[in-house]
Amino acid sequence: MKILVCISKAPDTTTKIAFTDNNTKFAADAVQWIINPYDEWYALVRAIELKEKDASAVIHLVTVGEADAEPVIRKALALGGDEAIRINASSQDSYYIASQIAEVAKQGAYDLILTGKETIDYNGSCIGGMVAELLNLPYVSLATKLLLNGSNAVITREIEGGEEVCDVALPVLVSCQKGMAEARIPNMRGIMAARTRPLKVVEPVAADNLTSIVSFELPPAKAGVKLVPADNPAELVRLLHEEAKVF
Amino acid sequence: MSVLIFIDQSEGHIKKASLEALSYGVKVAENLGVGAEGVALGSASEDLAALGQYGVKKIYHVNKATFNHLDAQAFTSVIAEVAQSSGAKVIIFSNNVDGKAIAPGLSVKLKAALVSGAVALPDTANGFVVKKTVFSGKAFANISLNTDVKIIALNPNSYPVSATGSGTAEVVSFDVKTDATKVKVTAVNKVEGEVPLSEADIVVSGGRGLKGPENWGMIEELAKLLGAATACSRPVADAHWRPHHEHVGQTGLAIAPNLYIAIGISGAIQHLAGVNRSKTIVVINKDPEAPFFKAADYGIVGDAFGVVPKLIEEIKKVKGVA
Ligand SMILES: Cc1cc2nc3c(=O)[nH]c(=O)nc-3n(C[C@H](O)[C@H](O)[C@H](O)COP(=O)(O)OP(=O)(O)OC[C@H]3O[C@@H](n4cnc5c(N)ncnc54)[C@H](O)[C@@H]3O)c2cc1C
Ligand SMILES: Nc1ncnc2c1ncn2[C@@H]1O[C@H](COP(=O)(O)O)[C@@H](O)[C@H]1O
Numbered sequence: 001m002k003i004l005v006c007i008s009k010a011p012d013t014t015t016k017i018a019f020t021d022n023n024t025k026f027a028a029d030a031v032q033w034i035i036n037p038y039d040e041w042y043a044l045v046r047a048i049e050l051k052e053k054d055a056s057a058v059i060h061l062v063t064v065g066e067a068d069a070e071p072v073i074r075k076a077l078a079l080g081g082d083e084a085i086r087i088n089a090s091s092q093d094s095y096y097i098a099s100q101i102a103e104v105a106k107q108g109a110y111d112l113i114l115t116g117k118e119t120i121d122y123n124g125s126c127i128g129g130m131v132a133e134l135l136n137l138p139y140v141s142l143a144t145k146l147l148l149n150g151s152n153a154v155i156t157r158e159i160e161g162g163e164e165v166c167d168v169a170l171p172v173l174v175s176c177q178k179g180m181a182e183a184r185i186p187n188m189r190g191i192m193a194a195r196t197r198p199l200k201v202v203e204p205v206a207a208d209n210l211t212s213i214v215s216f217e218l219p220p221a222k223a224g225v226k227l228v229p230a231d232n233p234a235e236l237v238r239l240l241h242e243e244a245k246v247f
Numbered sequence: 248m249s250v251l252i253f254i255d256q257s258e259g260h261i262k263k264a265s266l267e268a269l270s271y272g273v274k275v276a277e278n279l280g281v282g283a284e285g286v287a288l289g290s291a292s293e294d295l296a297a298l299g300q301y302g303v304k305k306i307y308h309v310n311k312a313t314f315n316h317l318d319a320q321a322f323t324s325v326i327a328e329v330a331q332s333s334g335a336k337v338i339i340f341s342n343n344v345d346g347k348a349i350a351p352g353l354s355v356k357l358k359a360a361l362v363s364g365a366v367a368l369p370d371t372a373n374g375f376v377v378k379k380t381v382f383s384g385k386a387f388a389n390i391s392l393n394t395d396v397k398i399i400a401l402n403p404n405s406y407p408v409s410a411t412g413s414g415t416a417e418v419v420s421f422d423v424k425t426d427a428t429k430v431k432v433t434a435v436n437k438v439e440g441e442v443p444l445s446e447a448d449i450v451v452s453g454g455r456g457l458k459g460p461e462n463w464g465m466i467e468e469l470a471k472l473l474g475a476a477t478a479c480s481r482p483v484a485d486a487h488w489r490p491h492h493e494h495v496g497q498t499g500l501a502i503a504p505n506l507y508i509a510i511g512i513s514g515a516i517q518h519l520a521g522v523n524r525s526k527t528i529v530v531i532n533k534d535p536e537a538p539f540f541k542a543a544d545y546g547i548v549g550d551a552f553g554v555v556p557k558l559i560e561e562i563k564k565v566k567g568v569a
Contacts, residue, residue: 013517125347161443164435167431218385222543227546247565
């Protein structure tokens, strides 16, 4: 069993979002980078849980990013994983990133490729589906559970207003979200062990960027809250009914 | 040349989000001066021809029961066939569960630029630029699509459904070579009788301020009265006070209802990330300093256990419920 987990760096969830260069660049200077929460909590931890049940399983991590992605992929390696690959490139275009991951994936002949549901910065929810198509693999998105049954995966995924269970033969690409795995934190032993685990840096292959970011903007500021006294909920109901017209 | 819109009916009915995408796609077509067509997969659950009222002229129907459940890879390949044979230049999805599964694969298959999470019509004054949400709704990016064929996945609740067209759509049955699906659906579990959170116009949400699961009665009563779905903050779901699928926020579901009522929720940035696209936000919290008030349109500083029952009584009066 060979598992590839796609790891992206993301700005810490409390980061103040601001832009520079005439609103064309994210102000990343003071940003604390973390592992994209879906990648860490769900994709990576589920891979680790699977390895705990099957010691012969091998977990590789892959990230597309420049040197500033290194601490993040190291932290992921400290949680678990046998080897990490950093593809030395930076792009905000999903097709470009997916093309890089697909190249690494082809060479590794993985049974299972896991991504997070989405990155919390550019929120594409695209990479998984693109990598799957580039590799001609089935794609199960928004998974909340993943079990292995011989050479098949039994996956529970979100549908509108519920969930469904599906069965698919490996290899498969799965995007992971809440429900997948139990939370865990890296321990000192993991962090020490990770130092000796290999982190390979490879150069990107040629690939197109299909999109480009023209500019960013912040949402217009809210007008400010209208407070209603606690003893007068009738006034709130009136405002919602007559002013906001929401019911 | 045309705009092709994916009609999402794989779960038994045409979803509201899909009607939004349909209305949006018809408008995109109108702005480009081309026709709008639809594509539906699987046995038709509703009268497809009636979708003409949204302005779509023609619908390709791939009427095979194999496609009654989503298999992203197979759907991608079918829609690619339809898009190629119909000469679609822009392909529209809702950025909902099915759209997120299919659009990325289609982007690869057609080598067509994709923008997911779109919130506005394309700006074609200078190229083809679409505004989308980034940083979990905390900002927007204007994305230029730099290929001949383009794909847009529209965020739910960001474009109104408009039934302005007249007449019926011509439904053309479309036969495809693709028949096998690799993903076999073995069970479907839907929460019956409740409004699905992702489709709800009104959401009533509770946080840790409610102290325990036994106090959710008033939340449910308020939701029922308003025809709303219920939601919760992450610690509430983590503590198993409420089911996991109700968790909204950065790591839960992102929603954008017309009205979001937050009760006993502090308004942490990770929570706001999932609800800040709501049109109107009401906050009930006993702490005047709770950060949620900064993101709210209306608020009451007060004890939920005193305020909510009174609120329920007042809404009953307005709704004429005894
Ligand atoms: C990486 C990361 C991701 C996260 N993702 C999410 C996410 O997706 N969703 C999410 O919700 N959280 C998320 N969190 C957690 C988030 O930071 C907050 O801890 C959480 O939202 C707090 O939940 P709460 O508001 O219910 O509880 P609290 O912060 O404990 O707030 C309770 C509120 O209730 C009020 N209150 C108490 N009693 C009453 C009363 N009687 N009447 C009225 N008001 C009362 C209090 O004044 C307080 O404001 C995430 C955190 C991290 C680090
Ligand atoms: N630069 C990257 N390197 C490796 N994996 C990535 C990268 N960007 C995104 N991913 C993976 O793809 C998932 C979906 O990302 P996105 O399509 O950007 O929302 C993430 O949760 C990651 O698992």
